[in-house]
Amino acid sequence: xxxxxxxxxxxxxxxxxxxxxxxxxxxxxxxxxxxxxxxxxxxxxxxxxxxxxxxxxxxxxxxxxxxxxxxxxxxxxxxxxxxxxxxxxxxxxxxxxxxxxxxxxxxxxxxxxxxxxxxxxxxxxxxxxxxxxxxxxxxxxxxxxxxxxxxxxxxxxxxxxxxxxxxxxxxxxxxxxxxxxxxxxxxxxxxxxxxxxxxxxxxxxxxxxxxxxxxxxxxxxxxxxxxxxxxxxxxxxxxxxxxxxxxxxxxxxxxxxxxxxxxxxxxxxxxxxxxxxxxxxxxxxxxxxxxxxxxxxxxxxxxxxxxxxxxxxxxxxxxxxxxxxxxxxxxxxxxxxxxxxxxxxxx
Amino acid sequence: xxxxxxxxxxxxxxxxxxxxxxxxxxxxxxxxxxxxxxxxxxxxxxxxxxxxxxxxxxxxxxxxxxxxxxxxxxxxxxxxxxxxxxxxxxxxxxxxxxxxxxxxxxxxxxxxxxxxxxxxxxxxxxxxxxxxxxxxxxxxxxxxxxxxxxxxxxxxxxxxxxxxxxxxxxxxxxxxxxxxxxxxxxxxxxxxxxxxxxxxxxxxxxxxxxxxxxxxxxxxxxxxxxxxxxxxxxxxxxxxxxxxxxxxxxxxxxxxxxxxxxxxxxxxxxxxxxxxxxxxxxxxxxxxxxxxxxxxxxxxxxxxxxxxxxxxxxxxxxxxxxxxxxxxxxxxxxxxxxxxxxxxxxx
Ligand SMILES: [Mg+2]
Ligand SMILES: [Mg+2]
Ligand SMILES: [Mg+2]
Ligand SMILES: [Mg+2]
Ligand SMILES: [Mg+2]
Ligand SMILES: [Mg+2]
Numbered sequence: 051x052x053x054x055x056x057x058x059x060x061x062x063x064x065x066x067x068x069x070x071x072x073x074x075x076x077x078x079x080x081x082x083x084x085x086x087x088x089x090x091x092x093x094x095x096x097x098x099x100x101x102x103x104x105x106x107x108x109x110x111x112x113x114x115x116x117x118x119x120x121x122x123x124x125x126x127x128x129x130x131x132x133x134x135x136x137x138x139x140x141x142x143x144x145x146x147x148x149x150x151x152x153x154x155x156x157x158x159x160x161x162x163x164x165x166x167x168x169x170x171x172x173x174x175x176x177x178x179x180x181x182x183x184x185x186x187x188x189x190x191x192x193x194x195x196x197x198x199x200x201x202x203x204x205x206x207x208x209x210x211x212x213x214x215x216x217x218x219x220x221x222x223x224x225x226x227x228x229x230x231x232x233x234x235x236x237x238x239x240x241x242x243x244x245x246x247x248x249x250x251x252x253x254x255x256x257x258x259x260x261x262x263x264x265x266x267x268x269x270x271x272x273x274x275x276x277x278x279x280x281x282x283x284x285x286x287x288x289x290x291x292x293x294x295x296x297x298x299x300x301x302x303x304x305x306x307x308x309x310x311x312x313x314x315x316x317x318x319x320x321x322x323x324x325x326x327x328x329x330x331x332x333x334x335x336x337x338x339x340x341x342x343x344x345x346x347x348x349x350x351x352x353x354x355x356x357x358x359x360x361x362x363x364x365x366x367x368x369x370x371x372x373x374x375x376x377x378x379x380x381x382x383x384x385x386x387x388x389x390x391x392x393x394x395x396x397x
Numbered sequence: 398x399x400x401x402x403x404x405x406x407x408x409x410x411x412x413x414x415x416x417x418x419x420x421x422x423x424x425x426x427x428x429x430x431x432x433x434x435x436x437x438x439x440x441x442x443x444x445x446x447x448x449x450x451x452x453x454x455x456x457x458x459x460x461x462x463x464x465x466x467x468x469x470x471x472x473x474x475x476x477x478x479x480x481x482x483x484x485x486x487x488x489x490x491x492x493x494x495x496x497x498x499x500x501x502x503x504x505x506x507x508x509x510x511x512x513x514x515x516x517x518x519x520x521x522x523x524x525x526x527x528x529x530x531x532x533x534x535x536x537x538x539x540x541x542x543x544x545x546x547x548x549x550x551x552x553x554x555x556x557x558x559x560x561x562x563x564x565x566x567x568x569x570x571x572x573x574x575x576x577x578x579x580x581x582x583x584x585x586x587x588x589x590x591x592x593x594x595x596x597x598x599x600x601x602x603x604x605x606x607x608x609x610x611x612x613x614x615x616x617x618x619x620x621x622x623x624x625x626x627x628x629x630x631x632x633x634x635x636x637x638x639x640x641x642x643x644x645x646x647x648x649x650x651x652x653x654x655x656x657x658x659x660x661x662x663x664x665x666x667x668x669x670x671x672x673x674x675x676x677x678x679x680x681x682x683x684x685x686x687x688x689x690x691x692x693x694x695x696x697x698x699x700x701x702x703x704x705x706x707x708x709x710x711x712x713x714x715x716x717x718x719x720x721x722x723x724x725x726x727x728x729x730x731x732x733x734x735x736x737x738x739x740x741x742x743x744x
Binding site: 075078079080081083084087088144147148150168169171172173174175176179182183186195196199200203206207208210211213214215217218219233234237241 | 422425426427428430431434435491494495497515516518519520521522523526529530533542543546547550553554555557558560561562564565566580581584588
């Protein structure tokens, strides 16, 4: 039987990785102030999240093996999990600057912390570099070392083109609904989120166990990308229709001119008059204008539209999972575990 | 006989690499606006410099082989050269944001160009990712593929820790000369500049020709790092003592609170009264205060001090070059070529 990891267990691995990273920096005789800065950036930016992405590497590995991981296997899988968290930290630190965000995980964004400012850009780079230091230290002798390197390079680039498309499609200071379309929405969501959040952890587990055959990778991608898309659609839905006490924040997608599933759905069904309501009220930092958009979303029955979408897409995903060929070591349970965590979540 | 490349010849290779990068992005069905944005960022940020770093890869390869490169060898070496230019582009785009710089190569910095702003951060990431796309396309079958990947990772991290130390030692808005020291100066210069500008191109040529033995790499590092340090000291010297018509700009290191060789040398020899002059005038955006520092530099005879340093360090480097063991295919000529380009330059 497989075994699920806990956040507490997963977090016990981090200090060892941090130690390895600081030791690596020390080999260059880095001045103490710079070493301490790196240490603080690692701790503040990498630790403290929910670690769903990171924990899904050991969870997937255990499901693939059909048994609990040995201590050594757990350490390797959790290390790969922390690499996905480092990749996310690299993206979040820089995304917060690009989005002029104020808080992250209930604290000021890193670039807004005392004395940091634009040095955060270089800190983001160092978080990314940390991935490759750790891969070299712990996986250099793994038969899939080159595959690990290439996988991180590719997923990094995929996330960057998703970000680029997001940034030029929905600039906060220039509302233009003509930029939006369901096609662009899907591209942004798949590249900006789905590859690194869903495909990457499973691909890492497959490589770690030496069962990353082309067929297994392809099956994983074919299921996890739609699953990641569904996850983001849900995120956009909850931003407007979720309960703040569940999602832990008050949604701001409408005021932030976000290229959200809701506005893109609305655009496909609005009358010309309703479109004018959107044109005049979307993406403005104004509570009344936001309320006008929310009212339109209700008129357009977007809540029901989301629920219909959810049933349809979950049905399709279940259908794909049922057809998974397990002959090369892939397991349906890996995908079922992801789906169970996501389906009808309220937070 | 070896043959030196020209900027024109080197630049003819770029369009092929750009094409390969755009083709790679197209495999993801990237929307056209995003593709065009990537293309523009590649062209504006990578092309148009002097390409000294990039051209030194084919030049070193030709010197190592003792003959002109074949067309295929030239393409490979120039590609590796363009990868060093991409790495530099990644660093310059972000450095300009972190330094609030206004112009780069006579044009507004990328982040200050129309509509770009903080999207430049993601553009910098994509320049870095381009290195790995091209390595995969052109070097995946090279016996040193993993070494190329690890070399870029390591040099990237070295440059980042140099940048970090520079950023926290000499913040533009907080002048504190106690932060400066020759020790920190050397760390910053070696890591921020010498590794990627001097060591990287030669190491790439050695790997390309399959003669990157530990001894050859070590000899290259032992000579090229002091050479790179000398180059940066010269840069700092020229910022104050060079002729604007030669160096193509008016130096601003004093007003910018730069951790320059000159101020660090001054700090080692000032009287308490002279130190007060530095404390009160260094790092201020004020022409009169800058003039007071310049006058102090003259009193301290820093020009002569630089000339003495130059003779001493060049003597040491020549001594090391003379002792190079060429038995594993390394050639003294590689280092002589670098030194000849640098010694007593006025621009
Ligand atoms: Mg954001
Ligand atoms: Mg964003
Ligand atoms: Mg959201
Ligand atoms: Mg700068
Ligand atoms: Mg700088
Ligand atoms: Mg300079």
